[in-house]
Amino acid sequence: MKRSEYIAIGAVGLLAVAAFWPRNVTSVGGSMEEAIAPDAQAFSTVEECRMTAGMTAEACERAFAAAQQAAVANAPRFDNQTSCEAQYGAGQCRSSTWNGASVFVPAVIGMLVARSMMNADQPRGQPLYPPRTGPANCPQGASTPGQPECASQTRSSGGAGAVASSGRSYSTGGGTTVSRAPGPDARVRVDARPRTSTATTSSGTVARSGFGSTGSSVSSGT
Amino acid sequence: MRRFAIPERPDWRKKAEAYGFPFHSAGGNVYWDESVAWSFTLAEIEDGIEAPTAELEQMCLAFVEEALKSSATMTKLGVPEAFHGYVRDSWSRGDRNLYGRLDLAYDGSGPAKLLEYNADTPTSLFEASVFQWSWLEDQIAAGALPRHADQFNSLHERLVQAFHELRNGERFVLHLAAVEDSVEDRATVAYLADCARQAGHQTRELTMAEIGVTADGQFTGIDDDPIGALFKLYPWEWLFAEDFAQHLQRSRTQFIEPPWKTLLSTKALLPLLWEMAPNHPNLLEARFADDPRAAALQDRVEKPVHSREGANIRIIRAAQEAQATEGIYNGPMVAQALAQTASFDGGHAIIGSWLVASQPAGIGIREDKGLVTRDSARFVPHVIEG
Numbered sequence: 001m002k003r004s005e006y007i008a009i010g011a012v013g014l015l016a017v018a019a020f021w022p023r024n025v026t027s028v029g030g031s032m033e034e035a036i037a038p039d040a041q042a043f044s045t046v047e048e049c050r051m052t053a054g055m056t057a058e059a060c061e062r063a064f065a066a067a068q069q070a071a072v073a074n075a076p077r078f079d080n081q082t083s084c085e086a087q088y089g090a091g092q093c094r095s096s097t098w099n100g101a102s103v104f105v106p107a108v109i110g111m112l113v114a115r116s117m118m119n120a121d122q123p124r125g126q127p128l129y130p131p132r133t134g135p136a137n138c139p140q141g142a143s144t145p146g147q148p149e150c151a152s153q154t155r156s157s158g159g160a161g162a163v164a165s166s167g168r169s170y171s172t173g174g175g176t177t178v179s180r181a182p183g184p185d186a187r188v189r190v191d192a193r194p195r196t197s198t199a200t201t202s203s204g205t206v207a208r209s210g211f212g213s214t215g216s217s218v219s220s221g222t
Numbered sequence: 223m224r225r226f227a228i229p230e231r232p233d234w235r236k237k238a239e240a241y242g243f244p245f246h247s248a249g250g251n252v253y254w255d256e257s258v259a260w261s262f263t264l265a266e267i268e269d270g271i272e273a274p275t276a277e278l279e280q281m282c283l284a285f286v287e288e289a290l291k292s293s294a295t296m297t298k299l300g301v302p303e304a305f306h307g308y309v310r311d312s313w314s315r316g317d318r319n320l321y322g323r324l325d326l327a328y329d330g331s332g333p334a335k336l337l338e339y340n341a342d343t344p345t346s347l348f349e350a351s352v353f354q355w356s357w358l359e360d361q362i363a364a365g366a367l368p369r370h371a372d373q374f375n376s377l378h379e380r381l382v383q384a385f386h387e388l389r390n391g392e393r394f395v396l397h398l399a400a401v402e403d404s405v406e407d408r409a410t411v412a413y414l415a416d417c418a419r420q421a422g423h424q425t426r427e428l429t430m431a432e433i434g435v436t437a438d439g440q441f442t443g444i445d446d447d448p449i450g451a452l453f454k455l456y457p458w459e460w461l462f463a464e465d466f467a468q469h470l471q472r473s474r475t476q477f478i479e480p481p482w483k484t485l486l487s488t489k490a491l492l493p494l495l496w497e498m499a500p501n502h503p504n505l506l507e508a509r510f511a512d513d514p515r516a517a518a519l520q521d522r523v524e525k526p527v528h529s530r531e532g533a534n535i536r537i538i539r540a541a542q543e544a545q546a547t548e549g550i551y552n553g554p555m556v557a558q559a560l561a562q563t564a565s566f567d568g569g570h571a572i573i574g575s576w577l578v579a580s581q582p583a584g585i586g587i588r589e590d591k592g593l594v595t596r597d598s599a600r601f602v603p604h605v606i607e608g
Binding site for chain 2 (some may be wrong): 002003070074076077204206207208209210211212213214215222
């Protein structure tokens with residue numbers, strides 16, 4: 001039957017797509033789920049990756065390089081350092097260039113790897129940024145109950161090597177806060193879903209009619 | 223592959239109206255024509271159309287991969303330099319595409335040939351997906367077609383599934399925008415909005431001109447609601463030239479079709495594809511019009527890189543102009559070898575072969591009197607028998 005068949009959709013780039021696009025503030029039923037693969041692992045360094053991920057050093061390096069490369073496109077981008085640091089904390093942002101424009105983005109402090117979603121030859125690393133915290137409610141070194149992203153920053157001295165950053169928190173490009181579950185396997189635990197849609201908080205509309213002038217008199221379809 | 227006369231359903235106009243399907247063309251001609259239909263064998267559909275469609279799409283995706291590496295090529299494809307990075311990012315991020323339509327010359331006797339790729343803003347979707355399908359069901363029920371009759375058309379199911387997969391199963395609010403004045407475009411958008419809702423998303427329709435922007439470059443809808451995802455039935459080459467283009471890179475709005483589709487929705491694709499895969503059985507020789515080899519094509523079609531609805535096209539036979547259409551488009555031209563299309567007394571038919579999420583999804587056939595398929599074309603249903 002050619003008019004109803006099994007429908008298959010390619011699985012290319014699942015993780016990257018899901019992480020990049022901002023969650024909608026008004027999503028259906030209030031559930032705002034960023035896809036974090038169940039086997040996702042978070043690493044702060046290539047060395048950690050090599051020791052825990054069951055990947056070769058070379059594969060870890062490639063994944064890290066891919067994460068770094070994706071960072072500017074993936075990261076929330078800000079016009080100035082102050083607004084970036086308001087989200088990510090003092091000293092957590094760096095300047096960069098985005099399509100010729102000068103922008104500020106949070107620094108990459110790790111990468112997320114999900115082996116179920118990658119090609120063995122080309123491990124994809126998704127960049128991880130500092131957890132998004134307002135400076136006022138999450139001072140450096142503070143341990144605040146109910147705010148795992150704050151609390152976890154004080155628990156980074158637990159052991160040696162790969163276990164050192166167990167419990168460390170990160171945020172994804174999509175704004176989800178994740179942390180490493182305790183234990184040696186670097187598995188990721190989702191701590192907090194984003195509250196707002198993107199780093200660019202929406203204020204009022206300041207202009208309309210900036211699109212549509214070319215096609216006001218003709219059909220756009222082909 | 224044959225064309226045959228078949229009695230019309232007595233109530234099809236009423237059904238079209240119930241669907242809100244505008245079955246008259248802008249010029250007032252009847253656009254939906256079910257007094258005739260085309261019949262295919264399963265082998266013609268699967269080997270003659272479906273497989274080449276899948277292969278052409280893979281070729282096009284490979285082409286995009288290569289084109290993005292060269293600023294010169296992107297410029298040739300009509301992307302302003304300021305947006306090269308924006309287009310590249312949409313590809314490297316893996317932005318999903320929803321749909322597209324390859325226009326093919328095919329008459330059942332030789333390989334299908336690509337005439338052009340409507341990769342960005344294809345219309346004639348509802349009639350292919352829904353109205354053609356209901357025609358088949360009705361005609362089987364009425365006994366006018368055999369019970370085993372089938373149709374190459376899984377468009378609707380695939381569209382719903384593709385909307386579902388746009389963000390990996392996540393549900394979101396989708397804005398859909400078209401130009402205000404085109405009834406046809408708004409019907410296409412209304413249909414796609416319906417598919418998106420069936421996939422679980424919320425939808426909000428608006429016109430292109432109603433899109434707003436905040437001080438920090440976030441696109442907004444009519445109620446100042448942020449636009450996180452926007453289906454736009456509006457070509458990228460127009461968007462890039464308009465005022466709000468300056469906000470695109472900062473907006474974090476997911477566009478559907480994604481920016482990288484602009485590389486395929488220009489006829490500049492045709493000579494570049496030919497260069498990449500010369501003599502491919504599903505391609506026609508094509509050259510940029512200023513290439514000396516263009517004039518060597520004795521029987522050829524000259525068309526502007528960006529034109530719509532068959533406007534500004536010249537047909538040259540034995541080095542003499544045989545037909546020309548008027549229109550408002552100018553700019554660079556391409557020349558393409560004249561294809562053999564399915565013909566019948568007084569006209570020809572071209573196959574619109576649909577892709578949904580880059581997979582073959584069905585066909586719609588349009589007939590016109592001359593060799594150029596214009597907005598005077600009629601949509602004719604098809605059936606698979608045997």
